[in-house]
Amino acid sequence: MTTFSPDLANFSVRFDAPGKVTGAEKYAADYYGPDLVWAGVKRAGAAHARLKGIDCREAEKLPGILGILSHKDIRGTNRQGIIRRDQPVLVDDKVRYPGDAIALVLAENREALGRALGLIRVHLEPLPGVFDLEAALAEDAPLIHEHHPEGNVLLKGHLLRGEVREAFQHCAVLVEFVFQTPYQEHAYLETEAGWARMEPDGSLTLVASTQTPFRDCFEVAEALGLDRETIRLKVPACGGAFGGKDGITVQSLLALAALYCPGRPVKMWWDREESFTVSCKRHPARLYYRLGADSEGRFQALEARLHYDTGPYDHLGGAVMTLGLEHAGGPYRLPNIDLKAWAVYTNNPLSGPFRGFGVPQVNAALEQTIDLLARKLNLSPLEIRKRNAVVAGDQNAIGVHLTASTHLQECLAVLETHPLWTGKEAWKASAGPFKRRGVGLACVMHGQGYGPVVPDVATAKIELTGPGCFRIYSGVVDMGQGNSHTYLQIAGEILNQPQSRLEIVRPDTRETLPGGSASASRTTYTFGRALIEAAQELKQKIREKGAELFGAWDLEEVILMPSVVSHVPTGWKIPLSRIAGELAPEDCLAIHSFQAPIALDRPSPDPALQLHGLPHLIFSYGVHLAAVEVDELTGLVEVKKYLAVSDCGRIINPRIFEQQIQGGIAQGLGYALTEEFRVEQEKVLTRDLAAYILPTALDLPDMESVPVASFEPSGPLGLKGGGEIAVDGPLPAVANALAEACGIRLSQNPFTPERVLRALREQGV
Amino acid sequence: MKIRLSFRLNGNPIELETDAERRVVDLLREDFGFTGTKEACGSGECGACTILVEGESRLACLMRVGQLEGRSVLTIEGLSDGKHLHPVQQAFVEAGAVQCGFCTPGLILGTIDLLRRNPRPDREEIREGLSGNLCRCTGFQKIVDAVEKVVSSPAEGSDPCPVG
Numbered sequence: 049m050t051t052f053s054p055d056l057a058n059f060s061v062r063f064d065a066p067g068k069v070t071g072a073e074k075y076a077a078d079y080y081g082p083d084l085v086w087a088g089v090k091r092a093g094a095a096h097a098r099l100k101g102i103d104c105r106e107a108e109k110l111p112g113i114l115g116i117l118s119h120k121d122i123r124g125t126n127r128q129g130i131i132r133r134d135q136p137v138l139v140d141d142k143v144r145y146p147g148d149a150i151a152l153v154l155a156e157n158r159e160a161l162g163r164a165l166g167l168i169r170v171h172l173e174p175l176p177g178v179f180d181l182e183a184a185l186a187e188d189a190p191l192i193h194e195h196h197p198e199g200n201v202l203l204k205g206h207l208l209r210g211e212v213r214e215a216f217q218h219c220a221v222l223v224e225f226v227f228q229t230p231y232q233e234h235a236y237l238e239t240e241a242g243w244a245r246m247e248p249d250g251s252l253t254l255v256a257s258t259q260t261p262f263r264d265c266f267e268v269a270e271a272l273g274l275d276r277e278t279i280r281l282k283v284p285a286c287g288g289a290f291g292g293k294d295g296i297t298v299q300s301l302l303a304l305a306a307l308y309c310p311g312r313p314v315k316m317w318w319d320r321e322e323s324f325t326v327s328c329k330r331h332p333a334r335l336y337y338r339l340g341a342d343s344e345g346r347f348q349a350l351e352a353r354l355h356y357d358t359g360p361y362d363h364l365g366g367a368v369m370t371l372g373l374e375h376a377g378g379p380y381r382l383p384n385i386d387l388k389a390w391a392v393y394t395n396n397p398l399s400g401p402f403r404g405f406g407v408p409q410v411n412a413a414l415e416q417t418i419d420l421l422a423r424k425l426n427l428s429p430l431e432i433r434k435r436n437a438v439v440a441g442d443q444n445a446i447g448v449h450l451t452a453s454t455h456l457q458e459c460l461a462v463l464e465t466h467p468l469w470t471g472k473e474a475w476k477a478s479a480g481p482f483k484r485r486g487v488g489l490a491c492v493m494h495g496q497g498y499g500p501v502v503p504d505v506a507t508a509k510i511e512l513t514g515p516g517c518f519r520i521y522s523g524v525v526d527m528g529q530g531n532s533h534t535y536l537q538i539a540g541e542i543l544n545q546p547q548s549r550l551e552i553v554r555p556d557t558r559e560t561l562p563g564g565s566a567s568a569s570r571t572t573y574t575f576g577r578a579l580i581e582a583a584q585e586l587k588q589k590i591r592e593k594g595a596e597l598f599g600a601w602d603l604e605e606v607i608l609m610p611s612v613v614s615h616v617p618t619g620w621k622i623p624l625s626r627i628a629g630e631l632a633p634e635d636c637l638a639i640h641s642f643q644a645p646i647a648l649d650r651p652s653p654d655p656a657l658q659l660h661g662l663p664h665l666i667f668s669y670g671v672h673l674a675a676v677e678v679d680e681l682t683g684l685v686e687v688k689k690y691l692a693v694s695d696c697g698r699i700i701n702p703r704i705f706e707q708q709i710q711g712g713i714a715q716g717l718g719y720a721l722t723e724e725f726r727v728e729q730e731k732v733l734t735r736d737l738a739a740y741i742l743p744t745a746l747d748l749p750d751m752e753s754v755p756v757a758s759f760e761p762s763g764p765l766g767l768k769g770g771g772e773i774a775v776d777g778p779l780p781a782v783a784n785a786l787a788e789a790c791g792i793r794l795s796q797n798p799f800t801p802e803r804v805l806r807a808l809r810e811q812g813v
Numbered sequence: 814m815k816i817r818l819s820f821r822l823n824g825n826p827i828e829l830e831t832d833a834e835r836r837v838v839d840l841l842r843e844d845f846g847f848t849g850t851k852e853a854c855g856s857g858e859c860g861a862c863t864i865l866v867e868g869e870s871r872l873a874c875l876m877r878v879g880q881l882e883g884r885s886v887l888t889i890e891g892l893s894d895g896k897h898l899h900p901v902q903q904a905f906v907e908a909g910a911v912q913c914g915f916c917t918p919g920l921i922l923g924t925i926d927l928l929r930r931n932p933r934p935d936r937e938e939i940r941e942g943l944s945g946n947l948c949r950c951t952g953f954q955k956i957v958d959a960v961e962k963v964v965s966s967p968a969e970g971s972d973p974c975p976v977g
């Protein structure tokens with residue numbers, strides 16, 4: 049591989065790109081092996097039903113079938129989940145959504161596997177289902193989890209600040225807005241996949257496409273009744289995840305399969321339809337907003353009710369809701385708030401983490417409500433945001449003191465002088481016949497990390513290797529976003545080494561140390577800080593050894609250079625390979641942990657909300673602009689230009705940052721315009737990529753990303769998180785642009801041609 | 814039904830006996846270990862499994878192995894000579910067009926086919942030419958940049974459209 053690696057000391061080219069463009073890179077789906085066993089799952093296909101029996105007799109008779117396993121073959125708790133363990137590996141009591149796993153089939157080949165799955169008969173006694181958010185909250189609603197103390201409410205939260213009722217009475221203007229968002233499917237290109245083998249020594253090797261290797265081992269061990277120490281999980285390159293692989297997908301099932309055919313490799317790879325049916329999606333939400341301001345447009349009071357449909361299992365649904373609740377008032381000064389949120393169990397598809405984690409929903413409602421208010425006051429959308437946007441030292445809407453870097457006003461100032469803003473009237477006026485144009489804005493903010501209760505810790509290990517190179521052991525997954533390249537860059541900067549002298553060990557629960565999940569815009573921040581400390585410690589050891597060999601008194605005279613240590617006064621150099629040989633093995637290593645700081649404010653005394661992540665201390669900010677053109681004849685909304693101005697702290701690698709921003713915008717534009725995952729009672733109507741419309745190269749504009757020069761003192765080299773924030777802006781920016789273009793405001797996304805055309809017709813266009 | 818099959822794969826003559834009904838993507842991945850041919854939809858919608866057959870892009874998830882008889886196939890593994898990247902690969906690396914990389918082999922082979930049909934596409938034509946390949950990570954901008962890069966400075970002496 050090294051022959052392909054262009055050695056650019058400035059780290060502009062990702063180390064993993066050569067392997068990916070040649071097909072040499074291995075993903076979880078790329079593991080095979082002699083004597084391979086294929087494992088597959090019989091799914092329930094029903095939304096709510098009691099399991100009465102499983103008949104595998106016909107299926108078992110097929111040639112090539114090695115075994116069919118049910119919950120009876122599981123020795124552990126048979127339950128998985130992150131906060132509440134409420135999801136069975138294989139259903140033992142009842143079915144709660146069509147994707148529930150009933151039986152696990154092991155086969156010599158995929159043909160036999162497919163046939164066997166078709167021959168398994170599942171006996172179900174149907175139960176009344178719960179498919180609507182509000183119906184699920186009714187007194188007499190059927191219960192999804194009979195033993196959950198709150199009925200169908202997985203979690204609820206309430207934030208109250210100031211005197212809301214009174215404040216509303218004194219408002220000069222008041223607007224109300226209700227918005228509804230559908231499921232969004234992650235649609236990572238690599239569907240859920242993995243590989244497993246029971247080794248002769250009784251240990252279990254797992255390879256999986258996951259964001260959470262260490263946590264997965266805990267869950268698999270508990271669910272299957274295994275000793276966690278016997279499980280080794282390795283994470284190869286990951287073909288996209290976006291939150292969808294934050295939590296168990298294939299892991300427990302694969303491990304169970306491997307237990308039943310020791311020594312043989314087992315592979316599981318969901319096809320697209322299975323992935324669509326089973327995997328978690330962005331929570332559908334219903335959002336009720338009421339916002340009041342004084343006559344100057346200064347926000348005085350906000351009331352919001354947020355309903356999140358979490359589907360059949362917890363799967364971080366409570367945490368998603370909590371982040372939504374925290375962000376419901378956005379990055380604004382808001383002295384009086386009354387915010388309530390519910391995460392509600394239903395028999396709909398599984399909801400869970402998806403880039404943005406509950407924020408895109410609330411931001412869509414809030415930022416549209418703000419535009420409605422601005423219109424009433426005859427203020428420009430920019431002006432109203434400038435008047436309310438937080439600055440460092442403020443308390444944000446929920447009362448958290450903004451002590452970390454806060455540069456939203458700077459973002460707004462950049463936008464104000466940008467040609468897309470200053471030239472917007474001319475651009476709008478030049479629309480062709482039957483076209484209407486509009487330019488919309490939305491502010492964004494995104495908290496990073498886990499919040500106050502769950503420790504946000506990562507441990508980095510770095511090693512000076514025999515040839516005098518540096519090996520970084522990362523326990524944090526890179527699902528494509530490029531964090532591992534940034535780790536190389538950070539270590540390179542500290543150790544003064546070019547990319548070619550650095551390598552990375554991907555997450556492997558035996559080789560690397562726990563680094564937490566690849567989520568919450570935290571990867572580079574938390575692991576990066578740990579890595580800086582570890583690299584500095586190793587550097588110190590190398591310089592000390594150098595000083596000893598040079599016979600130098602003053603450590604300051606010894607510096608680390610690419611591949612050598614050098615004694616400055618004499619110009620002598622010693623290769624790092626020699627240093628590696630001279631150092632004791634334990635001194636060739638440095639290990640360091642870092643725990644992210646937490647907010648001291650407690651906007652709510654509710655320990656459940658704190659456990660689920662409220663509040664955050666560090667936020668990234670930004671403002672997005674979408675310039676759209678609407679075709680009056682077809683209803684098609686096209687985004688012609690897009691601008692994102694972001695405050696994500698110091699940008700360490702501009703190209704990787706841009707990749708993240710552009711990718712996030714693309715996902716947000718899909719959410720705004722085309723992506724609609726449809727279900728009707730028990731039926732998943734969207735089963736493939738022909739029905740689920742992802743934006744293609746033709747549907748997306750060129751997107752401009754402008755970072756403002758900011759610096760977060762607690763961050764590694766000054767950075768803050770940038771993984772999620774870009775997805776929070778496009779939907780409201782497009783909605784606001786659409787409203788500006790033709791005065792229509794739809795009550796739900798995506799803004800498909802049908803919906804837009806209907807609204808235009810109603811308007812008499 | 815078993816058939817005897819002979820074709821060229823990345824320049825090498827291949828003869829084998831296999832089930833005629835198998836999909837080409839499975840043959841490549843399982844029998845040859847050429848896992849660079851990715852599967853992401855299995856139904857012709859994403860382009861991740863793109864290969865070149867006689868220099869033209871084809872979806873390996875929709876082809877049956879019998880369709881390869883007597884033809885030449887190029888997969889991503891056969892694109893570079895093992896020492897230097899193909900100019901399209903190089904451009905993807907340099908432009909930052911690669912994130913998770915799962916779509917990348919298909920997009921690169923799709924680009925090569927696009928450039929065969931239209932050696933000097935403009936930005937719109939590039940977008941159109943690649944609209945059959947999905948990518949969930951990049952938003953395509955840097956992919957379009959990469960193709961533009963190849964078009965504006967074609968590497969000397971390299972064959973932009975290898976047949977395999």
Ligand code: FES
Pocket residue numbers: 851852853854855856857858859860861862863872873874875
């Ligand atoms: S896998 Fe062949 S087109 Fe998607």
Ligand code: FES
Pocket residue numbers: 237287288528910911912913914915916917947948949950951
């Ligand atoms: S880079 Fe991940 S799908 Fe394209």
